[in-house]
Amino acid sequence: MSASDLPDELWARVLEMGVASSALGFRDLCCLAIASRRLGRLSVYPALWSELLSRDFLSQSHPSTSSASTSQPQQQLHPKSLYRIKFERHKVRMAEARRRAVFEAEARVLASRRRLAELEGSIREEGEKMKTAAQELDNLERVRRASVALNVWQPQVVRGRQKQLVQQCTVPVDSRLSNLNMELKV
Template sequence: MSASDLPDELWARVLELGAASSSALGFRDLCSLAIASRRLRRLSLLPPLWSALISRDFPSQSSQPSSSSSKQQQQLHPKSVYKTKFERHKVRMAEARRRVVFEAEGRVLACRRRLAQLEESLQAEGEKMKATAQEMENLERVRRASVALNVWQPQVVRGRQKQLVQQCTVPVDSCLSDVNMELKVCKQQIATYKNIYNKEKEKLNEYEEALKRAIYHPLQSSHTIVNEPQAKRKKLKYLLGARI
């Protein structure tokens, strides 16, 4: 006795058991059976099969249907109802994927803006440190000149050193102390900026990797066909849209 000799009732029961179990028989399988033979096409269009698939694949949508939608669904074949729910689910999944991509892009852009601001702060602080170092060097030159005035020197050299000392109207030692403190603060600030910059750079790398995953590895479920080849998607769309 071959499988073709089995009655339709037994085949229908086998298909119902497969559709009722968890992912044992999906809509792709029923669509594939529909093109195998006329008998399997007739069996694959049985309403209980598609009703079981609706209850299994869309439990949240089929648990509490509204009165108007339930009346419309009762007038339609369960396969048409499944197709409608499938298309809506696919749209929701695409929207969810776009939201994930937009959020990832927003994090990347925000991190890049913070890095640009840190680069500007580092550049400004570096210029400030250079100016402070130059001022400290000038004050150190004045201090050495004031010390050199206490020893004998040629008149020309002594005149230049005296001119340097006279140009400084405030005590050199106090100025050196203030400038030295300011230089230390600049170095500490630059070190802080660099530390924050490195951390933001690591975050940027993580956000960019997350963005790549969101773009090239979108959210998937047992119902979506987003990543399948174009020819296979067209075939499944044709099978789902086949006339009952």
């Protein structure tokens, strides 16, 4: 006995069991439909597509929803046509969801870039502050050395430049020097 000798009812039952067990999906039924005329005739059996509708579109399988793409009520549509309509709607919803996800990801990237630019600006500002503090620290160190030289050596020996540095400094050198050292360490 060959496969072509089996009655249509038996083939229909095999297809029903395949759909019911999730071994066959809509793509499989479409492929079977083009395999032979007999399988093509059997693969459009309404019970198969009704089972696929209830399995694949569980939340949308209510017959009371109206079809926007056809003027007939959905109850009069063949389950395969109804499946095609719902599948196309599902494809559109999934494409929209992917687009939304891409837009949200792009928005997060843009926000991260803005934050990165802000942080880079802050780093540049802090770098400038550090340079200014280091330069002031260097100047104060020179003033402190000149002050020590004025106190230790005889004023006649001290050169005019050191005396001028000490006289120009209005802030107590030691306290400002310790403050700048602490600031640079932080």
